[in-house]
Structures are given as structure tokens and as C-alpha cells.
Amino acid sequence: MSEQTMRTIDLRGRRLTRAELLAAMPRADMGTSEATDLVRPILEDVRRRGAAALRDFEEKFDHIRPKNLRVPVEAIERAPHGLDPEVRAAIEESVKRARAVAANQVPKDFHTDLAPGARVAEKWVPIQRVGLYVPGGKAVYPSSVIMNVVPAQAAGVESLAIATPPSRTANDGLPDRTILATCAILGVHEVYAVGGAQAIAMFAYGARGSEPQDGEVLCDPVDKITGPGNIFVATAKRLVSGMVGIDAVAGPTEIAVLADSGATPDWVAADLIGQAEHDELAGSVLITDSPELAAGVQKALDRRVPRTEHAERVVTSLTGRQSGVILTDGLDQSIDVANAYAAEHLEIQTADPDAVIARIRNAGAIFRGPYSPVPLGDYMSGSNHVLPTSGTARFASGLGVHTFLKPVEVIEYDEAGLRELAARINAFAVSEDLPAHGECVLSRFVDDPYDKATLSDQETKAGLK
Template structure:
């Protein structure tokens, strides 16, 4: 991992945003690469999806729509301990997601005048689960449970076809779908899956959705950007990121293990340590050098940690560390310091925040109860992670009776006149004109 020394430099937020490490592949480049793939699926449907499966997944001749019976049957091969863990994840996530569904609120403006705020779920959602370098049954659950808790009536799931599984999605993805009760599953991956959700594919009975959610690599995130506006998206959840703010009190082994844990996702994964302790930085780097070669995905980890997107950043103090983190807007932020509360108070921009030495990101990936589908690439500065709220739209319901409308007629006419829109006022006055005419007679 390279070291970036920011000590002794008074940098603005804009300067920090330019200095923090990012992956070499830009979002703009990825968008241009996936735009033709999305357009091809929109134009040619299943034929385009089959060609993309052959090119990117090395699979052909498979069923794009997974038979319903194959979903339930997949559980026969699920190890008991894995099924128990997935069920525990579902239960914990349902509890935490329920807190994200606001209650209906009624505001009484006057007698006979109410404004009701309700949160209405979208009608149909397309859930994406990656299937490249690893299987992500946990991502299926994160998406499905949040949508189900919001009250979404129809869910469809897409995950890449696996050559080793007869063209079906990864078995673990199938297990999660079965446990969540999802019966509409497609063996479609990457940008093509996002395009299929947005445009629909009539040949396989895939109707277009209202919202597309789920994590993926930079190309999946780029495809979401391309279809955004035609459908809603959760966020541009690309390759994973972890930023750890730590000081001399942190345990180097914990910090090193957490940096490596996210690096094993992908060669483009970003692992950053921001610290005011040069001694800690040296100890962490020593621990990383010891641990990284021993992990199962050592080559992938080495590529990620050695890439331009990963670094150790030295700062003057923890306040400066918080400024660096806010400028970066990490997907996952860990705080391991002697005063975690003070650092947390200075944080405004992060997808999810893990406080203390015994709260690793991997806890959030699985069993914390939080959702692990989070914004990446700096979008945490303006976007949030997935939750039940992702699938809800606030709607206002206005109900006034005659007397309540009469009370606001005069000020409404004044406002309509001031804006040069007299017909707006006449739409109100018309409701009282007949009574006024009768009284005149």
C-alpha cells in the first residue's frame, strides 16, 4: 500500500476531493462501455442477453428464466449451518428494516381540512445479485427483505448464469431466493440484467420494473446510471470501499484484517487507512504484509491493496482525518480511536459507519441487522444505502370540505392574482358561485 502524507497541509474540501485515491476506471468510461449493451437489450431482448451471457459469462443454451421448481429444490443442497445463518440474517434484517417505514401522519389544518402524509411502496422491483468473483446470497436478502418490508408486491431477481451450475445462478443465490420466497428469478448478469429490468423482455415474461437495486461492479453501477430516469435506482453501488480512521490506540491486527477483508472482493476494491499515528501506520503495514499472502484470495488482495485506489493517509490529527473521510465519502467507514464519539460527531458523509474495534465491516456484511447495499465512488456524499425507504414514495393526500375551502378562498385568490393565474382562483370561486347567484335572486 502506498502512503500519502497530508501532514502540515491546510487543504480545502475541494482539494481533498482531488487528492483522495480512487479506482483507475472512471464512471464516465464505464458508462460509455455499457451504453451499447443496454441499448442492445432494449432493442433485441433475449437474443442480446444470450449473446452477452456467451461473451461475459461463458454460458450458452441455458434458460434465462429459472424454473420455479428449481428455486425451492435448491435448498436440498444447502448445508444446515448455512441455512440457519441465512434465516438469522433475514430475521435480523426484518427487525431493523421495519424501523425505516414511517407511520402515516395526518395534519389537521382546520375543521374539515386535512393533509395526510403516507408512504406508498412502488409496484415492482428488480433486484440484482452479483455472481462474478464470489456468490452473494446475503445481497439477495438485503434487497429482498428491504423491499418486502416496504410492502412491494412484486419482486424479480437477476444474477449471472453459472457455467458450473448448469446455467442457473450460483446455488447460494438460489438458496437465498427460496428462503425469501422469490419465485421470479433470471439467470442474467451485468449491464444486461439492469437493461432487462428497465426495458422488460417479453420473450421470457420479464416485465419492466419501477426500481432497480442491488450491488455490483463499476459496470453494473454504470448501467444503472444509463437507465436512471426510465426507472428508479437505489444508488451507484460499485466496487467496495473501506476507509478506517484509527489512532495510536487502535489494534494493528484488527485494522489490517479489515483492510484485507474488503480487498478480497475485487482487484479494484479500495482499502484506506487514515491515521495521525505514523507508528500505527507502520505496524498496520507490517501486519498486512504478514496476513495478505496467507489469505485465500492473496493475488486479488495484493492487486487491490497495491492499486491506485488504496493507500495509507497520514494526517495531523483526528479532526483532519474526519475531513479526509468526509471528502472521500466512503461506502464503509470504521472508527477505531481513543475517542470514537468525537470522531463520529465530525462525520457527515459515509454509507455506513462502524464504531469501535469490535465492529468490523464484515459484521455489517452479514449479521449486524444493517443493510450492506451502500453507495460507493463518493456518492455517499449525497446518496444513502438501501433500506425499506428506498422502495417508498411519500404521497400527500389533501381533503378539504366546503367550509374549509371557503376559509382560504380570499388569500388563495390574492396569490393567484399576484402570479397572473386567475383561472387558479376561479377554480375555487366556481365552487361558491352557484350559491351566491341563488342568494342574489
């Protein structure tokens, strides 16, 4: 690697409009139109042929044809017994901390009394059935099982299904044993060895069985689909949204480190590499007003990258258009850049992190100080690592208990409460040329709301005026 591994975006001395600042941010070229053309036929085939199509696509894309698309319960239940004790302890600690945070996220029902006999209440209702996607591919992600399942369970979702690709190397075409063990620890027993866009289609449309072990119905449709995935999973979620709910259309993972001259270059470099390890399209961005820090980070990358396990992948990520060092005039501009970039993961490594955090409006999650690196949130902080990407943190939030709940208002007025507003409601309705709306209310108090000649007298007699 050379010193120029990460490109530099120098904003010093430039007064940018908001549009120019947003356009200057490093982003991956997603190629979504090409993905759409590939994904549409997959969705339609699964909708039409169910389990038969799922097996065909698993054979095509994951190079294995699962006998059991739905993982047998006994395979899930025995999976923890073969788990490395240290890995099991780590999973259980992660679950414990995630559950503690999720329990405090559950919103409270409330009501507002507006007048005697006039109340509006709001209650939170769990989504009935949810499909949770857990990616495979370059790595195994039991952490994503935890991040999906724990908030859904805290919300009270009664029916949870997980889809995750089958293992290509072992386990008889079932998903990785660590994934299954995590499902068992969490008490989830509806798991499918299905990955990619075909898994999203299965959740959205349901799938009838095609072989005896499937049963007549392999999978019932869900009401909402959550969880991260590659571009094909993200595209499939976008295409089925509206028919089912989705959490987000996620892009490649990303980190931004907002740092000043006091940050430790080696630690910043390590954090950028850690995110780049995920994927060739992963974004690693350093935002700083210190050219000295930027130079130190580049030197640290030169030393560290060749020694890391996935060096080739990391180099591709760090040298891509989605990564870079953004040089600013000072802390104020660094904060403006961070809000424009709206990172999935934003680390704050400055002299006064709290003052910076108070001004951050856009981030999926904020990691305060040098001892709160992103992998802490990936695995064991208790926070959720399913977060908005590609700048969508400007208007979206990460996965949480709220993702699996719907606020429903309950309107309760008695006769006196409605009587007080009846004439005003009628006046409002007539002004919008919707007289039947007003007549609906007036009918409860007057004899003939359609007799416009006597209506005013009727309202007065009924005590509406």
C-alpha cells in the same frame, strides 16, 4: 510486499480548502465513458430482441447459453435441500436479523391539521414491481439476495424479480445453488439467470420470449432497479434511470478506518485486506494521526497479505490510487478527512468512538469499535450492506425499507377550509401571472370569477374577505 505497499497522503501541517480536501481523497479511475460506449448497444439490443439478445449476451460474457433464462420454480424450491447445514443456518440467522431491523424501519403514516377543515396527510406506498440485481463474477453473494429482498418485503412490494448471472461451472446454466437456496428461504420464485448490463435492460424494458420455455413474455418491466454490480451494471443503471428508478450508481467497494494510536495494527490490517479482497479496484483507506500506527499497519500487511487466499488481487487493490494511508495533524483533521472521503464503510477505532461518531456526517454505514468489523455488516449484523460508494455518502444513503416506498401526500380541505384561503390563493396566483389558478378556487364561491370589475365585491359577498 514492501513497507510502501500503500501510498501515504500526508496532510499534516496543511490548511486545505474544502475543494482541496475533496480532491485529495483517494479514488478509483472508473473509466465510465468507455463503459457507456459498450453498454448502450447492449441495452438497445435487449430492448429490440428480448430473450434472444439475452441469450446471446450470456453466451458472450458469461460463456454459457442458458436454456432457461427464467429459473424453473422447482429448481428454486429444491435448492435448499442440498445446502450445507452450517451455511443454511448462517443464511437463516442473517435473514432473521435483517428482518428485525427492517420491520423497525417501516415509516408511519401521519397527518397534520392546519385549521378546522384543513388537513394534509402523508402515506407511504410500496413500489409495485422491483428488479433486484445480485452480482456474480469473482464470488457468490447470497448475502446480496438478503440485503435486497428483506427490505423490499418489509416495505410491502408485491412483485419481486431477481436477476443474477448463471453459474459457469455447474448447475445446468442456472445461477449458483446457494443463491437459489437463499431465494427459496426468502420466498422469492421469480429468478432470472441473467447478469450484467443485459439484466438491467431486461428489467427496464421487459423482454419478450424467444423460445417455447420462455412463454410469450419472459419478463415484465419493473418500476425500480436495486442492487450492486460492476461498472457495466452501474453504467446500465445510470442510462436507464429516469425511465425506471434506481437505488444508486455504485462504484467499487471501499473501507475507511479512522483510528488513533490505541488501535491494534493487526486488526486494522486485517480489515483493510478484507475489503481489498473484493476487487482490484476496491478502496482501503487508513485515516490516522499516529505515524506509529501507520507503520505498524504496514508491517502487519507485509506479514498477512502473502498468506491470504487472494493475495494478488489484494496487492493490486492496496497499491492502487484508490487506497492509501492518510496522515493527519490530529483527531479533528481525521474527522474532516472522513467526512470528505464519505466512505461506504467507516470503521471508528478510537479511544472515544461515540464522540467521533457524533461528528461524522458522511458515511454509508459506521462500524463502532474494534469488535464491529465490516464483515459483520456484510453478513449478519442486521444492517444492510448495499451502501453508497465513491463519495456519494455525502448526499445518499444505503438501501433500506425507504428505498422501496414512496411518500404520497393526501390533501383534504372542506368548504370552510378552502374558503378561508381562497382570496389569498387568488392573490398569489395573479402575482405569478397564473390567473386561471385563482379562478379555479374562486369558482367554488363566486358567480363569475372572470369579471374583474366586480370580483372584489363578489369576494366580499361570498365571505372571502
